[in-house]
Structures are given as structure tokens and as C-alpha cells.
Amino acid sequence: SMSDTERLLVDEFSRLLSQDDSPALALPKGEASADEAFEISCRIVHHLGAAFFRRFTEKAAKGDIIKSLEALGALAPVAAAVTPYLAAFATQHKDEHFVREVASHFPWANELLPRSERRAWFTDTFDDVNGVARTIRKLSTVAATEKLPLTILTCVDTPTRGAYDLANFTPVGQFELPEYEMQKISFPPVLEIIEYIERRQFEELIISTPGPMGLTALLAAKLMHLRTVGIYHTDFPNYIREFTGDAALEAMTWRYMIWFFSQCDSVFVPSEYYRRYLIEHGFDPAKISILRRGVETDTFNPSFRNESFWKQFGGRAGATTFTYVGRLSAEKNVDVLLRAFDKLAAKRPDWQFAFVGNGPRLEALRKQCRHRSQILFTGVLHKDALSSAYASSDVFVFPSTTDTFGNVVLEAQASGVPAIVTDRGGPCEIVGLNESGIVVDLSDQQHRVDVLVNAMRELGEDAPRRTMLGERALRTAHTMSWTSVLDTLWKINENRPLRSNAVIDVRAKHPTTAPRHHRRSPKHD
Incomplete structure (x- = not known):
């Protein structure tokens, strides 16, 4: 049988x-x-x-x-x-690796090795409304402006085109992620992608997601001796703990993350908090560097403030407005946030709270608040509407404990809005740079609602302090440009030995069954 x-x-x-x-x-x-x-x-x-x-x-x-x-x-x-094809890829690059090793012993020969600056950036998420996708799109646009040879490799249905070099491979299959119903994970055409990497002669692979596309990048890097840079955007073990409460599953996720990122030559994290956090969980300290995020101060700034902005969502003009922007889900502590504002609302009819975003908790929260005029739900906002939402707020509240950086916090700061954040993750470092808000500890389950209430009351009742913190927030934002972020990313491996150079054309030495001779265009956009 x-x-x-x-x-x-x-x-x-x-x-x-x-x-x-x-x-x-x-x-x-x-x-x-x-x-x-x-x-x-x-x-x-x-x-x-x-x-x-x-x-x-x-x-x-x-x-x-x-x-x-x-x-x-x-x-x-x-x-x-497919082992014969993978073996062919590896064989074709074996001689290149050998010549590079020999050349490394003769400094004068190093000048004879043609170098490629071309980088490929792998991601499983591209069009989604999340910090990972937005960071990739923004940095790739800056790279195009700076004329840096960067290509985004992804695998989605219909990617948004922009001022960047994008290679999208048609998914072989797609599956929904538990608790992330709005985001699908795609199974990529692995061999086509490897053939494409070889044909374009990329020098370095940047990996943003440890999913199917990230695994494909690791496989290609091993076969072709390419440098790899991993970016730890998302705290998956923490998400697993929040979603399931299963310690064994969390431990399994940690083992996978440690294995995945240990395969990379360098690993970027968004904050000092996460650098220490990953080292504590077994990551190699020598590989980890900090890559913060940038913010567009022409897109997010106080000039977008509009006192009557919230009226279109049922709000009041001139009310003191607390705002949350992001995914409406349990791991972001949005339920705790709602309970905290409920404690304040009855005594302060001139205050209102705006939830900006979408997520699995949206409908339940809307239903729960259908008779509460002080609580607003805008859904996802884009462009000028999002800019106005930030700038028309008085206090930004972001109680998540799972965010590795917190792009939305930086966008609020650029809009001149003080923030209330937790002491876990990247957001507290943004606020801590110029003390432009309040950092709270929500680790005590029994008292965390009251902790939030006190912080919100403290800023809500003190307009002069909000103004002072808002000015500090602006100073923080103006020190963070996307150009400097890209510069850090681009130079991380400059002093590391090259893993792959098109040193000698060894193609003729190998049989025609080798994938390098596959001339048909792969299925990518």
C-alpha cells in the first residue's frame, strides 16, 4: 500500500x-x-x-x-x-566562484574583475496597505530617481506600476493567510525566477519577507554565490503569540526566523529595540545593523490641517481629536484603545476618536460603536485625505506592541502631532528621539486600559504641551529622509567580499540542458 x-x-x-x-x-x-x-x-x-x-x-x-x-x-x-536543473545552475557558477577566490589572493587581479551593482529586492507583499510594501515602493522610487540599478521582484496578481523597475511573476497558486484575510500569499514559479536572476546578472539579493519569494531568493543565492541582505520588517513570532497564545508555535516560528536570517550575509532591523531583541533570541550580532525608515515631509506636514475635516465622517469641527492609523486587529490593541476612550468620552463631549484603516476587527468595532457619535471610522485613506487626517488630529495614539518600526508614528510626527506609544518595538524610539510624546507600559493586562486613559487625558487637557511636543515631533521627522535610508541599504555590503562576478564566460563548457540557455521569456510582467 x-x-x-x-x-x-x-x-x-x-x-x-x-x-x-x-x-x-x-x-x-x-x-x-x-x-x-x-x-x-x-x-x-x-x-x-x-x-x-x-x-x-x-x-x-x-x-x-x-x-x-x-x-x-x-x-x-x-x-x-528539478535537481538536474538546480545542479546545472550551481555548476555554471562554480568556476566563477573559484576564479573570484583565486583573484582575492592577488590584489592587482581584483581590478580585472567586472563588478555589477545590480540589486534585486524580493518581497511577497507589494500592493498591500502595510509598512513593508510602502517602504519597498518608496525606496525603489528613490532608487530610480538616483539612477541606482534596483529591481523589485514580486509575485502578485496585478501589481501597481510606478516609477521603479518591477518584475512581477505570475503566481502559480494563491492562498489566504489566517487572520490576514485581505492579504494573500502566492506560490511563485521558482525555476523561472532563478533563470531570470541569472540572466539579469544581479550582484546582490535584498529579501524583505521570509515567505515563498524570500525562500526562492535564498535558493538562488546559494546556487549562484550571490550576496544577500535580509530585512526584518515584521515580528512574526510575536504575531503568532498574539493570535494563537500557543508557546510551542511561537517557538517554532522563532526557529524558522533564526534559520532564515542566518542564511543572509547582513540583516537589517528598524530599531535598536529590535536589534537587542533579536540578539537575545539567537541572531548573530555581527550581522545585524539598523535601517530606520524615512518620511516624505512634503506629503505629511501641518499645512494639511483642516478644522472641518472630520465632519465628512460624522465628526465635529473643532473637537479635540485623538487618532489611530493602521490595521484594525487584535495584535494592535485597538480594543484596549476603544475601552480607554470610552472611559473618557462621557466626561469630555468635546473630544472624539478617529480610527483610520481597515482590518478584521473593523465591522465588529463599528457595530459596537454604532450609537457613539464621538467615535469615527474612516476606512483606508490615501494621499491628501490621509495627510489631512494626520494633520487634523490633536493626539496620535498607537498602542501596538508588535511593530518593528511604526511608519504611521513617523508620519504623524511629520504632521506636527504628538504621539502616545508603547515601550515595546520601534515607535518608542521615534518618540524618544526628541521626547515628542508619551511612552506607556501596557504589559500589565489588568491596568493597561487605565494607563492609556491617563496618557490620553494628560495630553487631551493640555493644549500648550501638545503644541510643544508637536514642534519636537516636526524636528524628529525632518532628520529622516528616504534618500539617507537608501544610502544605508545600498552600502551595507560594500566592504564585504563579492560573492558573484561575471568574471569569465564559462557557459560554453556546459551542456545545452543547462537553464542558462533557456531563451524564452519567463511569465512576468
Whole structure:
């Protein structure tokens, strides 16, 4: 009888072959060329891989660890099928690596090695409304302005085009993330991406997400001896703890994160807090550097203030307005925030609270507050509307304990608005630079609502202090430009040895089955 893994493989392969319109069945007539054989292998392997990955995510979401591991196990024979191609990629770059090593012993020869500045930035999220995607889009736009050779590699349905170099690969399959229903994770065409990296001759791979695209980048880097820079944007272990309360699952996530980022030559974190935090959890201190974020002070500034802005959302003109901008979800402590304002609202009818954003808690919060005129929900705002929302606020409140930086806090500061943040994560460092707000400790579950109440009352009742803190906030924002952030990112590996140079053309030494000779354009936009 077949094992569960074998049965999974047979079932999925049968399902693939039974689809009349399956792209994997578009076989050539007669004997296939090396290029055609590569394409056929890509299609079959990608579709089977996506099917098993889907099953893995479904079982993992239900907490069925055994079944999820079985689904991962079924990927092994699929991976074995592409081993010849991966071996060909590695073989073609073996000589380049050897020549580089030899040249390193002769300083005069180093000048003869052609160097490439070309960088590829890998991300699983691009169009989403989150700090990771916004950071990537902004820095890639700045890179284009500075004429730096940076290409974004992602795998989404229909990416937003902009003033940046973007290679989007068509997803083989897509799956929803538990608790992140609005964000899908895509299974990428791995071999096509590796072939693209080789053809474009990238020198360094920047990795923003430890998902399928990040894993593809690591694989390519190992095969082609490329430098890698990991960016720790998201505190996934903390999210897992907040969502599930499962210590074992949190520990498993930590092990994965440590393994993933240990494969990178350098790792960036957004704050000193997270540098210490990751070192405490086993990250290599020698690899970690700080990469803060920037802010566009022409987009976010006090000139966007409009006293009647909140009226369109049912608010009052001239009311003292507390504002939260971000994802409306449990891990951001938005429920704690609502309870805190409830304690203040009855005694202060001239105060109002605005929630700006979307998320899984939005509908429940709206329903809960349907008869409370002092609480406003705007949904997601963009461009001038978002700028006005910040600038038309009097106090920005961001009680999250899981944010590695806190882009929204910096945007509020650029708008001249003092902030109330927690003492965990990146936001407290933004506020701490010029003491432009209040930092609170919400670790005590029993008293955290009262802690927030006291901080909000303190700023809400003291307009002169708000003005003073707002001026400090502006000074903080004006020291943080996106150009300086990109400069830090670009130079991180300047003094490290190059891992890959197009030193000698060794292509003719290898058989035509090697993927480098695959001439058809991959499926990317």
C-alpha cells in the first residue's frame, strides 16, 4: 500500500493531468528541445508544488501539524525532479566562484574583475496597505530617481506600476493567510525566477519577507554565490503569540526566523529595540545593523490641517481629536484603545476618536460603536485625505506592541502631532528621539486600559504641551529622509567580499540542458 506522501503525490498529479486546459499538458510535438523540456518541467513542478503548499497552509491553519508536515514531505520528490536543473545552475557558477577566490589572493587581479551593482529586492507583499510594501515602493522610487540599478521582484496578481523597475511573476497558486484575510500569499514559479536572476546578472539579493519569494531568493543565492541582505520588517513570532497564545508555535516560528536570517550575509532591523531583541533570541550580532525608515515631509506636514475635516465622517469641527492609523486587529490593541476612550468620552463631549484603516476587527468595532457619535471610522485613506487626517488630529495614539518600526508614528510626527506609544518595538524610539510624546507600559493586562486613559487625558487637557511636543515631533521627522535610508541599504555590503562576478564566460563548457540557455521569456510582467 502507498504511504500518505505517495498518495498525496499521485492524487495531485492525477488531478493535474485530468485538467484538459492544464498548461502543464501543452507538450511539444515530436522530441522536446532542452528549452522545451525545461519549460515543461517548470510547469509541472510549479503546479504540483503549489498544490502541496496549499495543503500545507490549510492543515497548518487548522493546527494539524502532522498533516501539514506530510504535505511538506510530498514536496521532496517534486524537488528531486528539478535537481538536474538546480545542479546545472550551481555548476555554471562554480568556476566563477573559484576564479573570484583565486583573484582575492592577488590584489592587482581584483581590478580585472567586472563588478555589477545590480540589486534585486524580493518581497511577497507589494500592493498591500502595510509598512513593508510602502517602504519597498518608496525606496525603489528613490532608487530610480538616483539612477541606482534596483529591481523589485514580486509575485502578485496585478501589481501597481510606478516609477521603479518591477518584475512581477505570475503566481502559480494563491492562498489566504489566517487572520490576514485581505492579504494573500502566492506560490511563485521558482525555476523561472532563478533563470531570470541569472540572466539579469544581479550582484546582490535584498529579501524583505521570509515567505515563498524570500525562500526562492535564498535558493538562488546559494546556487549562484550571490550576496544577500535580509530585512526584518515584521515580528512574526510575536504575531503568532498574539493570535494563537500557543508557546510551542511561537517557538517554532522563532526557529524558522533564526534559520532564515542566518542564511543572509547582513540583516537589517528598524530599531535598536529590535536589534537587542533579536540578539537575545539567537541572531548573530555581527550581522545585524539598523535601517530606520524615512518620511516624505512634503506629503505629511501641518499645512494639511483642516478644522472641518472630520465632519465628512460624522465628526465635529473643532473637537479635540485623538487618532489611530493602521490595521484594525487584535495584535494592535485597538480594543484596549476603544475601552480607554470610552472611559473618557462621557466626561469630555468635546473630544472624539478617529480610527483610520481597515482590518478584521473593523465591522465588529463599528457595530459596537454604532450609537457613539464621538467615535469615527474612516476606512483606508490615501494621499491628501490621509495627510489631512494626520494633520487634523490633536493626539496620535498607537498602542501596538508588535511593530518593528511604526511608519504611521513617523508620519504623524511629520504632521506636527504628538504621539502616545508603547515601550515595546520601534515607535518608542521615534518618540524618544526628541521626547515628542508619551511612552506607556501596557504589559500589565489588568491596568493597561487605565494607563492609556491617563496618557490620553494628560495630553487631551493640555493644549500648550501638545503644541510643544508637536514642534519636537516636526524636528524628529525632518532628520529622516528616504534618500539617507537608501544610502544605508545600498552600502551595507560594500566592504564585504563579492560573492558573484561575471568574471569569465564559462557557459560554453556546459551542456545545452543547462537553464542558462533557456531563451524564452519567463511569465512576468
